[in-house]
Amino acid sequence: MSQRILIVEDEAEIAGYLRRGLVYEGYAVEVAGTGAGALAAARERPPDLVILDLGLPDIDGLDVARRLRAGPPLSILMLTARDAVTDRVAGLEGGADDYLTKPFAFEELLARVHVQLRRRSDQQDHEVRSVGPLSLDPAAHEVRAAGQRVELTAKEFEVLDIFMRHPRQVLTREQVYEQVWGYDFGSDSNVLEVYVRALRQKLEAAGAPRMIQTVRGVGYVLREDT
Structure with a gap:
């Protein structure tokens, strides 16, 4: 990116x-x-x-x-x-x-x-990133939502890290693909949607509001307001 x-x-x-x-x-x-x-x-x-x-x-x-x-x-x-x-x-x-x-x-x-x-x-790479009720510690590879620890897969962690590095900034699918996977899966792939859905479910189950929001026709953005 x-x-x-x-x-x-x-x-x-x-x-x-x-x-x-x-x-x-x-x-x-x-x-x-x-x-x-x-x-x-x-x-x-x-x-x-x-x-x-x-x-x-x-x-x-x-x-x-x-x-x-x-x-x-x-x-x-x-x-x-x-x-x-x-x-x-x-x-x-x-x-x-x-x-x-x-x-x-x-x-x-x-x-x-x-x-x-x-x-x-x-x-x-060493700083704990915080956005609203979310915190991500790269060194400990730990994510917390509303104070509760959230277990993520390695790739889910990478996707969330990209959003938390750029809060309130709309990221295109292509940007996320390039940063996390190193190449673009193409417009027909729903790989990113699968990971975003999983992240939403896990973070919201821990008590966080829906912070990864869809920007239709563009991509996704991480922000506190809904």
């Missing part, structure tokens, strides 16, 4: 350049030209990494970084013309994981993106 990157940049030429390069590298990329737009996008479609310009037209980038840090875990790479040491220190202390000044070489930015996303992936 493609990792999600949010570019927050008000200069259309730079934003377009970054977007084209990152899409070519296989990332799912969204662009916001304002701080308010970035916060709304991050809230609705949580990214794995944010490339954040500090000189935005409405909200200072440092304030945007602080607000992003109050939401779901993500990585922040600040990309800005502010190159003074005090600016770098303020950026790193204000929530940035890395700081790159303009002008920049795309190859260096890409290398820094790879480092941040690799670190995030390594951390996620």
Whole structure:
């Protein structure tokens, strides 16, 4: 499944350049030209990494970084013309994981993106994930719903893990197939439906509400509201 990157940049030429390069590298990329737009996008479609310009037209980038840090875990790479040491220190202390000044070489930015996303992936593999009454512990291979332990098969665990890595994000059948099985079974297969049905039954039997919801014609989404 493609990792999600949010570019927050008000200069259309730079934003377009970054977007084209990152899409070519296989990332799912969204662009916001304002701080308010970035916060709304991050809230609705949580990214794995944010490339954040500090000189935005409405909200200072440092304030945007602080607000992003109050939401779901993500990585922040600040990309800005502010190159003074005090600016770098303020950026790193204000929530940035890395700081790159303009002008920049795309190859260096890409290398820094790879480092941040690799670190995030390594951390996620050991962190207990929680969404509403559900919790999933990758290290212990344990799932709990409303406090009760739920016994899942290995493949059921993998499918649920994908949804819990991306709460409130609609995942297509193809995305889940590729991430869990490594290939697409095709539109005629009901393999995913079988696993979703089994997960619903087990989680709901333990006391959780129906959280894996069908988005007709698209796929599935894990969220607390029904």
